[in-house]
Amino acid sequence: MSRQICAITLGSNSFNMLVAEVKSDHPVVVAKYKQKVRLADGINGDGHLEQDAFERGIACLKYFAEQIKQHPLCDQDIKIIATATLRQVTNQQAFIDQAFKVLPTQIQVISGDEEAEYIYQGMWHTTQGDDRRLVIDIGGASTEFVVGDTHNILFKVSKPIGCVSLHHPYFSHFPYRNSDFEAVVKQVNVQLADCLVRLKNYGCHKAVGASGTVQTLMELLKHRAQHQKITAEFLEQIKAEILNESCHKLSNIAGLSQERAPTLAAGVAILLALFKLLDLNAVHLSGGALREGVLYSMI
Numbered sequence: 001m002s003r004q005i006c007a008i009t010l011g012s013n014s015f016n017m018l019v020a021e022v023k024s025d026h027p028v029v030v031a032k033y034k035q036k037v038r039l040a041d042g043i044n045g046d047g048h049l050e051q052d053a054f055e056r057g058i059a060c061l062k063y064f065a066e067q068i069k070q071h072p073l074c075d076q077d078i079k080i081i082a083t084a085t086l087r088q089v090t091n092q093q094a095f096i097d098q099a100f101k102v103l104p105t106q107i108q109v110i111s112g113d114e115e116a117e118y119i120y121q122g123m124w125h126t127t128q129g130d131d132r133r134l135v136i137d138i139g140g141a142s143t144e145f146v147v148g149d150t151h152n153i154l155f156k157v158s159k160p161i162g163c164v165s166l167h168h169p170y171f172s173h174f175p176y177r178n179s180d181f182e183a184v185v186k187q188v189n190v191q192l193a194d195c196l197v198r199l200k201n202y203g204c205h206k207a208v209g210a211s212g213t214v215q216t217l218m219e220l221l222k223h224r225a226q227h228q229k230i231t232a233e234f235l236e237q238i239k240a241e242i243l244n245e246s247c248h249k250l251s252n253i254a255g256l257s258q259e260r261a262p263t264l265a266a267g268v269a270i271l272l273a274l275f276k277l278l279d280l281n282a283v284h285l286s287g288g289a290l291r292e293g294v295l296y297s298m299i
Contacts (some may be wrong), residue, residue: 004030006073008064010082010107010142013164013263015060016291026066027123027295033067035060036259039085040141040164049089058098065103075105079298081118082109083290084141084162112158116144119156119292123210124151126287126295134204137289138211138270140164140263145195147202155198159191161270163213163263167204171265174248181239184269185276192277205281207274210289213267216260218285223255230283232275232299234271238268 002021008287009016015037020027037060080099086092086109096107108117119137123146132154141162149153156261165186165218188228209230217230220238241253242265243298250261274280 004071004073004077005295005298006068006071006078006079007291007298008078008103008105009291009294010037010039010057010080010086011087011290012083012142012162013038014140015057015064016041017067018291018295019068019073020295022299025299027299028119031067031071033064038140038164038211038223038262041168043085043089043141043165044296047088049085049091049095054091054095054098057095058102059098061103063204067168068103072218077298078105079294080105080107081290081294082107083115084112084139084158084160084169087111088141090186094191111145112142113156115290116146117153118156118297119144119210119289120148120153120293121296122288122290122293123208123283123286124148125290127285128275132202132204134199134207135286135289136207136209136214136274136283138209138213138267143211143270145199147199147204148180155202157195157199161188161191162187163211163267163270163291166270167263167266170269175245176242176265178243180265181272184266185273188270188273189277191262194217198276200278201230205279207278207280207283208286209283210286211267212260213271214283214285216221216267217271218254219260220253220256225264226284229272231281232272235268235275236265239272242268 007018018031020029037056042050127153132149137144143161144158
């Protein structure tokens with residue numbers, strides 16, 4: 001029987017689990033599990049993860065533990081990593097201790113730089129092309145930017161820009177306003193101020209997106225039978241549709257699932273800011289990202 005490995009990523013928006021068979025030094029995914037935990041929703045003003053979000057996270061790990069029983073996995077072939085939200089909350093250790101009781105594998109809380117490395121390797125192993133690329137991963141509480149040539153990383157940075165963490169300060173009311181989008185652009189500009197010139201100097205006018213926001217927009221393009229490429233024009237179109245909505249569920253936007261709706265406005269606002277600040281022409285979808293990078297690190 002082929003060796004199986006399992007990568008679990010505890011993101012600020014979603015928890016993901018991939019199970020793969022190792023064949024010829026490559027992971028072949030045999031099962032995928034995912035839940036929208038929205039952990040970043042539960043960070044209070046003191047940096048504490050509130051009980052509701054805490055319990056959602058533990059409940060998801062209980063579910064993952066049950067699914068692991070369906071696969072021939074050894075303890076050493078399970079890897080759990082946590083990202084931005086668990087990096088910053090004050091009760092991080094309490095969550096890790098409780099999680100270990102339901103899924104007895106130690107959680108590794110990784111740095112923003114480590115997250116960027118996993119994301120780039122996940123992209124490189126799964127996405128065609130050998131040209132220089134800028135990879136952008138918009139998460140729930142952070143966004144990673146990585147520039148690379150083939151498998152070599154030239155530049156990496158993680159910034160506290162997330163589609164969940166920016167939802168509350170700018171999109172917690174309804175109806176949304178154009179000024180909300182403009183405020184996000186200003187916030188992204190502030191966060192990128194210390195690395196914007198360097199990022200632009202790499203000359204990447206096309207980017208590869210590795211996030212739920214990019215996946216959501218690709219689903220909208222597919223539903224509308226449009227080319228699978230995100231442009232500034234398409235983002236402006238979706239922004240206009242969001243501003244014209246009469247319901248916070250955004251139920252009139254063709255092709256949008258209700259699961260994706262809560263973070264769409266913030267995600268679109270972030271991408272609009274990045275198109276403007278980085279002089280981007282287009283964003284394409286990556287074949288893989290963080291969780292795939294974790295799988296490859298285990299081989």
